[in-house]
Amino acid sequence: AQKITQTQPGMFVQEKEAVTLDCTYDTSDQSYGLFWYKQPSSGEMIFLIYQGSYDEQNATEGRYSLNFQKARKSANLVISASQLGDSAMYFCAMRVFSNDYKLSFGAGTTVTVRA
Amino acid sequence: DAMVIQNPRYQVTQFGKPVTLSCSQTLNHNVMYWYQQKSSQAPKLLFHYYDKDFNNEADTPDNFQSRRPNTSFCFLDIRSPGLGDAAMYLCATSRVRAYQETQYFGPGTRLLVL
Numbered sequence: 192a193q194k195i196t197q198t199q200p201g202m203f204v205q206e207k208e209a210v211t212l213d214c215t216y217d218t219s220d221q222s223y224g225l226f227w228y229k230q231p232s233s234g235e236m237i238f239l240i241y242q243g244s245y246d247e248q249n250a251t252e253g254r255y256s257l258n259f260q261k262a263r264k265s266a267n268l269v270i271s272a273s274q275l276g277d278s279a280m281y282f283c284a285m286r287v288f289s290n291d292y293k294l295s296f297g298a299g300t301t302v303t304v305r306a
Numbered sequence: 307d308a309m310v311i312q313n314p315r316y317q318v319t320q321f322g323k324p325v326t327l328s329c330s331q332t333l334n335h336n337v338m339y340w341y342q343q344k345s346s347q348a349p350k351l352l353f354h355y356y357d358k359d360f361n362n363e364a365d366t367p368d369n370f371q372s373r374r375p376n377t378s379f380c381f382l383d384i385r386s387p388g389l390g391d392a393a394m395y396l397c398a399t400s401r402v403r404a405y406q407e408t409q410y411f412g413p414g415t416r417l418l419v420l
Contacts, residue, residue: 220405222405223405224405224406224407226408226409228411233413234343234394234396234413234414234416235411235412235413235414236349236396236398236411236414237411238408238409238410238411241406241408243405243406244405280346282348286404286405286406286407287405288405291361291403292400292403292404292405292407293351293354294349294351294398294409296348296349297348298347298348299346299347299348
């Protein structure tokens with residue numbers, strides 16, 4: 192079975208500072224994809240960044256980067272230079288063959304950016 | 307821009323009155339998903355279509371049905387909504403079912419049951 196764990200229910204961060212959101216995963220599949228989504232209060236689930244299990248370099252997308260530590264089964268999201276608009280719920284998710292490639296979500300982390 | 311569209315964004319229905327939520331996509335993706343999300347929880351997959359092939363989750367109540375008349379459109383029918391069905395309903399698409407394929411979500415429909 193596969194599992195995603197996000198241990199931080201909520202976090203506060205000062206505007207312009209960086210924040211790291213933790214995500215650990217568990218799967219026996221060798222091939223897997225890790226995804227981060229942002230969900231603001233409007234409800235839309237916005238795709239942020241993807242990391243494949245065979246990718247040797249950490250993924251980056253603008254102010255988002257993924258700190259991928261395969262041996263530790265960790266895929267933390269780093270948001271640099273936080274903005275007020277980054278206030279949202281953030282979900283870590285995974286797709287694997289053994290789960291028919293359905294998205295398995297973590298419980299989510301709520302980020303509040305303070306001015 | 308290619309996208310996933312959901313209508314309506316807000317839906318109010320009465321207890322027991324059938325309701326239909328719609329989803330359309332311009333991405334030409336083969337897979338379409340329906341999720342239910344309750345407050346402060348992760349989305350829960352209800353079912354998905356791979357082309358015309360319907361895949362129901364084992365714990366999805368019979369009260370929930372879906373139709374996909376063509377590649378672009380997918381509907382969620384709730385036959386007799388209960389108070390517990392009030393939630394955000396998210397539609398998502400994926401080009402194919404593969405570990406590296408991103409699921410793209412629509413803006414969601416918030417359902418209120420009175």
